[in-house]
Amino acid sequence: MKTFEDLGLMPELLSAISELGYETPMPVQEEVIPYLLEADHDLVALAQTGTGKTAAFGLPLLQKTVISENKPQALVLSPTRELCIQIAEDLREYSKHLGGVHIVPVYGGASIRNQIYELRRGAHIIVATPGRLLDLIRKGEADLSCVRQVVMDEADEMLNMGFIEDINSILASVPSERSTMLFSATMPEEIGELSLKYMKQPREIVIGRRNEGTASVRHVCYTVHAKDKYRTLKRIADFYPRIYGIIFCRTKAETQEISERLIRDGYNVDALHGDLSQQQRDYVMNRFRLHNIQLLVATDVAARGIDVDDLTHIINYSLPDETEVYTHRSGRTGRAGKTGISIAIINMKEVGRIKAIEKIIGKKFEIGKIPSGNEICKKQIFNLIDRIEKVEVNEDEVAEILPSVYSRLQWLDKEELVKRLVSLEFSRLIDYYQEDEDFDAGNHTETRKDRVRKTSGQAPESFSKLFLNLGKMDGLNPQKLLMMVNRTVPDDVEIGRIDLFSRHSVFEVQSDMARSVIDGLMTLKRNGRQIKVDYATEEQVARQLERKKQRKDARSASRKDRSVSGKATQGAARK
Known part of the structure; x- marks a missing residue:
């Protein structure tokens, strides 16, 4: 060494x-x-x-x-x-x-x-x-x-x-x-x-392999119904009493909403997003670095460049728009030889995106089992016991008040004192999990790609054609297009034929969901470009298909010319 x-x-x-x-x-x-x-x-x-x-x-x-x-x-x-x-x-x-x-x-x-x-x-x-x-x-x-x-x-x-x-x-x-x-x-x-x-x-x-995740980070995935994402987040936070991490959300609005809900539910959190002034961001970050905040809820833009040691967890409440960004998120934990956990909470339609991330980081996600209320309460109690056992007692500081404490509590035996201590510390958790039914992560494995319906010729009447201002030169492929739709449209959408051109694309989508797809995609940017999408006109479709045919014919003619030239050269050599 x-x-x-x-x-x-x-x-x-x-x-x-x-x-x-x-x-x-x-x-x-x-x-x-x-x-x-x-x-x-x-x-x-x-x-x-x-x-x-x-x-x-x-x-x-x-x-x-x-x-x-x-x-x-x-x-x-x-x-x-x-x-x-x-x-x-x-x-x-x-x-x-x-x-x-x-x-x-x-x-x-x-x-x-x-x-x-x-x-x-x-x-x-x-x-x-x-x-x-x-x-x-x-x-x-x-x-x-x-x-x-x-x-x-x-x-x-x-x-x-x-x-x-x-x-x-x-x-x-x-x-x-x-x-x-x-x-x-x-x-x-x-x-x-x-x-x-x-x-x-x-x-x-x-160092390592291209784009792979940090070796000391475990990757865990919880697949749940969309309505259960927040409940899952709370259970994860409760199951790790000493958690110190960042919860990543996709938008400023989602960041603010999740942080406010967690604060109302008694968690030690704050939010970091683009609507905060620089002075507010500095204040939040100083509190987080000093461990005065246990969980930071943030967007990717607000969290870029944050350098905080000893993060135990990264929680992806929403997966990033760009698959590669997941590597940046997860790399904020498991640093300097320490271990960390990167958690993804996904809905049923995002399983395919997890597979894409696995290819980039070179690792498989563990399938997370949502902890039961009983398991969470046990974990919290054991953490309290551990803290009690390890606390350093300063005899001089407590000597003056101990006689009064002994006097007030002498009527309680040891068992009763422990019961009251546990009830005092965990009454909120115990009450909550007695009422909140246990649920588990889903085993849904079908992806949007599995549901793509390939058609030829004209689109059926139930499908509409949309024109998108992204194409092959922007790195777009059918899988990425499907991921973009999955991220921005909450309901199931059936996608038909996809035609990719150099700078544009035309794709079919079920007609009753077309407006939702347009509105959803228009909220995104890719490679710094604002995404624009609208109903495709027959003229646009015909023009793009004609250009594609011309390029294909030109490539075919070029290959024939090279083939004839090669044969002529071989013939000359034989002579």
């Missing part, structure tokens, strides 16, 4: 990381640090959240910094304010023995005047969110002309958030003779396109 000394780091950095308690490098650090110290390489590194990526790129950046040159020499881009702040703080910790390294974080939601002041003082490394950095570039306050190294951290998240145009503009301000490093948890097609555009023969370092 290698040590940090073996990686070629300078003594000042070794002292800093030793004081931080780093003993041996994590796999991504062991691979990346020597490679980046060796020369100015381009790099694509795939590793899960919480695997030590910041130190992997940060330590080489600091070692290559020329302190006497008081201009930005390195740029780190991150998708969110929270991650930007965290990276800057980590870099400052690593560089505390270097002396004079100035690291400036710039991000939205904070005073731009203060950030301009810091940049004018001189910065060796800028850590930035794309939007705020672009504002500073346009104002002439961020000079990137001397930047020699660019890092894009959580690159897939930046692309999901629609930052590609900002990134293009930022990199246009950076010298072309630079090294570019791209760190990501997943490898969607857009990451490959980004590396082709901005990198020169990058080395790809993969």
Whole structure:
């Protein structure tokens, strides 16, 4: 096993990381640090959240910094304010023995005047969110002309958030003779396109397998009727008395609704979503980091970049719109060698989506059995007993009040005292589960794909054709289209024929559900584009089918030409 000394780091950095308690490098650090110290390489590194990526790129950046040159020499881009702040703080910790390294974080939601002041003082490394950095570039306050190294951290998240145009503009301000490093948890097609555009023969370092989930995370799935999702959530929260985690919802409205219901039911939770001001978000996050909040209910956008240690659970109350986002969610637990549990609560129509996630993470979900009321009460009581057994008694603090306590309680024997303690602590749970009937996860395995009805020619009268502004160039395929419908339409919908074109698609849907499908899909975005869908006109359908036929004929003619050319060449060779 290698040590940090073996990686070629300078003594000042070794002292800093030793004081931080780093003993041996994590796999991504062991691979990346020597490679980046060796020369100015381009790099694509795939590793899960919480695997030590910041130190992997940060330590080489600091070692290559020329302190006497008081201009930005390195740029780190991150998708969110929270991650930007965290990276800057980590870099400052690593560089505390270097002396004079100035690291400036710039991000939205904070005073731009203060950030301009810091940049004018001189910065060796800028850590930035794309939007705020672009504002500073346009104002002439961020000079990137001397930047020699660019890092894009959580690159897939930046692309999901629609930052590609900002990134293009930022990199246009950076010298072309630079090294570019791209760190990501997943490898969607857009990451490959980004590396082709901005990198020169990058080395790809993969820790684990592409897009796979963290090895220390268990994945558990509860399949229930939609009406039972909230009941299932409550039972999971009650069954794990020491739970400390994030509940992910799909929309801001759902996030607010679930958090309010949990608070009314006596749970220690708060919400994090896009309607909160930056000051409110900071307040909630500080309480969560201090464990003053046990469960955080959040949307993906609000939770991006959150760096919180020791999360025990991630609960997917709603599956993410993009299947790859599940990897980011689950990667927030099971970090730094600890174990965690990622739970998905799904309805009967989402079984197919779980299978798609399994392919990405390279693991099978465990089938969760919803705990009974009796099991939950036992678990809570044993947790109380455990806390009582392990509590540290400060004799001096309690000595003065103990005689009065003994006097008041002397009429109770041990058994009666225990009964009253349990009743006092768990009366809410006991009363609730006496009235709430036990139920179990369903065993429904049929997916929407199993119900797809393929037709040919004209659609039956009971079906309507819809025109969608997404096609093959957007990565759309029949399975993804079906998933989109499943996510946005609560009722069963029968899908007929699907025709995919380059930039558009036409598909059949049962007529009485067509308006629900249109309204549902119009709430989504894909690859930063607003989805548009409407009833397809006969002219649209005919035009698209004709173009498809022309392309097919052209490909067929091209294959014939190549075949004739090949035969002619072979004939010439025989002569």
